[in-house]
Amino acid sequence: MxxxxxxxxxxxxxxxxxxxxxxxxxxxxxxxxxxxxxxxxxxxxxxxxxxxxxxxxxxxxxxxxxxxxxxxxxxxxxxxxxxxxxxxxxxxxxxxxxxxxxxxxxxxxxxxxxxxxxxxxxxxxxxxxxxxxxxxxxxxxxxxxxxxxxxxSVSMDMLISVLRNEAETIFSAFFILGIIIVLAATGIYIVEGDDQPEAFGSIPRALWWATVTLTTVGYGDVVPVTPGGKAFGMLITVAGIGMAALPAGIIAAGFTSELERRKETLRTLAMDTMVKYGSLTRKARKRIEKKRRALGVSKVETQIILRELKDQQTLLKPKTVTCPACGEEFVAVETKKRKKSTVIRA
Missing domain, CATH: 1.20.120.350 (Voltage-gated potassium channels. Chain C)
Incomplete structure (x- = not known):
């Protein structure tokens, strides 16, 4: 015992x-x-x-x-x-x-x-x-x-979730970027290798230039000097604009998707809370606010969600009407989808 x-x-x-x-x-x-x-x-x-x-x-x-x-x-x-x-x-x-x-x-x-x-x-x-x-x-x-x-930090938690969910896509983007960097280094090695052997005398030496050029950093410490090298450099620079932005675009799209999922989770919780308490009581608002902070949804978005739910609750709330001709009571349920009232005999 x-x-x-x-x-x-x-x-x-x-x-x-x-x-x-x-x-x-x-x-x-x-x-x-x-x-x-x-x-x-x-x-x-x-x-x-x-x-x-x-x-x-x-x-x-x-x-x-x-x-x-x-x-x-x-x-x-x-x-x-x-x-x-x-x-x-x-x-x-x-x-x-x-x-x-x-x-x-x-x-x-x-x-x-x-x-x-x-x-x-x-x-x-x-x-x-x-x-x-x-x-x-x-x-x-x-x-x-x-x-x-x-x-x-909810924001850091969201970032980690995005990186975890988009890991395969981000890896694919960096893998493609790596292949293009190697191809760019090979190309500049062929075009500029004889004229600048210290900078472009081999593919490993040319990797530095290819990396800073494709990522649009461009330190300028190593530059092509031949017409062919300059033309190739222009091509690589233009290609690098899209490739460097690709991972950022994937992460931004992931942030949007993650935020939408969290807003939907908050919407579901708010709906269940309103059903449980009957209305937005102080206790219900406290519960929703606690979940909002945990999910990282802004106060503005939360107010929009609550306003929409209140409108739906008002529209779906049954109303008792009396027939002016016979005096019999009916239940009228107004549906938002068709914007009309359906009369049901009480």
Whole structure:
């Protein structure tokens, strides 16, 4: 009996921690904890940037070290707790106590959490094997901690969803762009190789020019000098305008589709909420607003959705009318599609 009570308490604690860490649900101190966590992440990013100034780093060395120790301690505890409570995920995909947690540890956000603390422990346990350049790289890698803010940004969450949904299309676009870059490097090598052997003497050397030209950057450090090379360069530049814009167009279209899906999800929730509460009560509006923030739908779009639903509800609401001739009551239902009333005997 005592063991079952301990298990229930353990389960309850784990569930509460899951809600606090992953869904940010709980008392005021849960929100305060996440605010502190976000502040700590921002301070770490700022610290990595400003400590590159040697004079600043020397004057504030103790404060920077203290910030690093506090940050690593908090991030390590957070990483361990997130792995522990991952079995409480509602869908059940991490339900197994061992394999479920291992699957969680290879998710993108768990990998980011690990990389956020990894440089610190490498620097401690392998410091005798690392040079100053290696330590500088490890310190710079702490900028990865900034990606932890994606948990608190709906826009970043939307971007990750778009990249995940459009991954195959984006990969195809970059694959085609890579092939065209190689073809452009081959072409300029054939045309300009003899005249400028240092810049275009081989296909690998010509890849730099082909890349900056097709991406429309054009640094100008290497340029064709022969008439044939200039003509070929013009062709590649024009082709690069469309190819460089292709991935951006795919991502923009993905953003539009993702936003439409989220608006439709919000519309469905708002419709179910209005049916449940009968009208847009304060409680119903609070529920819809909470979902709106989670989905990242703007307030203007939400107001449009609610206005449309209210209009539909008004049009479909049955009305009782009395026949002026016989005095019998009928139910008139006005349909928006045909813009007329259908009379049904009460």
């Amino acid at each position: 005592a063991k079952e009570s301990v298990r229930q308490q353990d389960f309850s604690l784990r569930k509460r921690l899951y809600l606090a860490l992953e869904q940010q649900k709980g008392h005021w101190y849960v929100k305060a904890f996440h605010i502190v966590l976000m502040t700590l992440i921002l301070l770490n990013v700022i610290a990595v940037v400003v400590e590159s100034e040697r004079e600043f780093e020397q004057h504030h060395h103790f404060a920077l070290v203290a910030l690093e120790l506090i940050s690593v301690t908090v991030f390590t505890i957070e990483y361990v707790l997130r792995a522990w409570v991952s079995v409480e995920e509602p869908s059940g995909k991490y339900a197994h106590p061992v394999s479920g947690r291992l699957r969680y540890l290879v998710t993108p956000m768990a990998i980011i959490d690990l990389l956020a603390i990894f440089p610190f422990y490498i620097g401690i346990f392998a410091s005798h094997m690392l040079t100053q350049d290696h330590l500088l790289i490890l310190r710079t890698l702490r900028l990865i901690r900034g990606f932890k803010l994606t948990r608190y």
